[in-house]
Amino acid sequence: SPEISQLFGEMVGLWCVTVWQQLGSPETLRLVELGPGKGTLMADLLRSTSASSAVFQSFQKALRNGSQAGVNLVEISPAFREAQASALSKYSTGEDSSLVEWHNALQDVPEDGETPTIYIAHEFLDALPVHMFVKKSAAWTELLVDLDDRKAVSLDPEAKVPDPEFVMKLSPGATPSMKLLLHPRLEALDEDTRGEIREIEVSGSVIEHTLAVSNRLAASKGGGAALFIDYGYDDLPGKFTCRAIRDHKLLDDLLAPCADLTADVDFSLIRSVVEKMERAPAVSGPISQSRFLQSLGIGYRAQALLETPGISEKQAEDLVEGYKRLVGGADVDGMGEIYKAMALVALP
Numbered sequence: 001s002p003e004i005s006q007l008f009g010e011m012v013g014l015w016c017v018t019v020w021q022q023l024g025s026p027e028t029l030r031l032v033e034l035g036p037g038k039g040t041l042m043a044d045l046l047r048s049t050s051a052s053s054a055v056f057q058s059f060q061k062a063l064r065n066g067s068q069a070g071v072n073l074v075e076i077s078p079a080f081r082e083a084q085a086s087a088l089s090k091y092s093t094g095e096d097s098s099l100v101e102w103h104n105a106l107q108d109v110p111e112d113g114e115t116p117t118i119y120i121a122h123e124f125l126d127a128l129p130v131h132m133f134v135k136k137s138a139a140w141t142e143l144l145v146d147l148d149d150r151k152a153v154s155l156d157p158e159a160k161v162p163d164p165e166f167v168m169k170l171s172p173g174a175t176p177s178m179k180l181l182l183h184p185r186l187e188a189l190d191e192d193t194r195g196e197i198r199e200i201e202v203s204g205s206v207i208e209h210t211l212a213v214s215n216r217l218a219a220s221k222g223g224g225a226a227l228f229i230d231y232g233y234d235d236l237p238g239k240f241t242c243r244a245i246r247d248h249k250l251l252d253d254l255l256a257p258c259a260d261l262t263a264d265v266d267f268s269l270i271r272s273v274v275e276k277m278e279r280a281p282a283v284s285g286p287i288s289q290s291r292f293l294q295s296l297g298i299g300y301r302a303q304a305l306l307e308t309p310g311i312s313e314k315q316a317e318d319l320v321e322g323y324k325r326l327v328g329g330a331d332v333d334g335m336g337e338i339y340k341a342m343a344l345v346a347l348p
Helices: 006-022 040-048 054-062 078-087 176-187 191-196 204-219 267-275 289-295 298-306 313-327
Strands: 030-034 070-074 100-103 117-122 131-136 139-148 165-170 199-202 224-233 243-246 249-251 260-262 282-288 339-346
Touching: 006 040, 006 054, 006 117, 006 224, 006 289, 006 298, 006 313, 040 070, 040 078, 117 204, 131 176, 139 176, 176 199, 176 204, 204 224, 204 267, 204 339, 224 267, 267 282, 267 339, 282 289, 289 298, 289 313, 289 339, 298 313
Parallel strands: 030 070, 030 117, 070 100, 117 224
Antiparallel strands: 131 139, 131 199, 139 165, 224 339, 243 249, 243 260, 282 339
């Protein structure tokens, strides 16, 4: 979405400013992005909230006020870090030289229990691993990756044998993941859904990150919020969504080499995890990306940009096309309905 149009990052920036105001416009603010990709979203967010408006100026000042303030990017890939540094090069010199910091994991991001913090995770949760469970007859099993080494059998210790291939297999019985992930997930479902469903994905990593962010929000005296935007669902689809993508094309084989694996995000799982917490932040959504962006005024912003003096015909066409992709439905190859937005909020 950020690469499609600057409008996306600008609207997320406006959401952050609005949340900051709801937190009482604190003088110090920390902004954390999980999986920042190429850094486009954060670059557009910081640029658009640097306008001359007094509110925006106060927001920017809060990001620079003290050692606990600033922008923290959670990224482990050196290649992506380099791309992010390039996109945010404006904020790496002079007085802003310490504005942006990188961390390998969320647990490495500073936490003092006082500083209000806003977390952003756009197309982050879908990349986390999932466990896939299948119901055969009346029993559940787990779909596992195994080695097919039948062709690699030889009695000669010096014989050259082919590398074993990966295959998908059902577990012969119960697995630890079934006890830790599947059973609690099924217990959270209503009886009818639990009886009908035959395939389900559960991501322990999504649970882990949800708890980590929620605990940080609950523990902060200054409050905070988290925004999750991803393709996903609130009602279980009843089938697997995990798929392999290579060169922007879907593959039939989940085990294809050099492919990225992705799965639709189960937003109902996130809600269930948060609501079970003793000190739980408030959960809002999910709502469609279209509704989220429209509520922030993306249409008005697009119109204002179209009226910019000197805008070229090509720029106008790209702006309109990007707008349609962000808020439109599948009939226009849009992302507005497929992508969902969910917020967690803890007021001080």
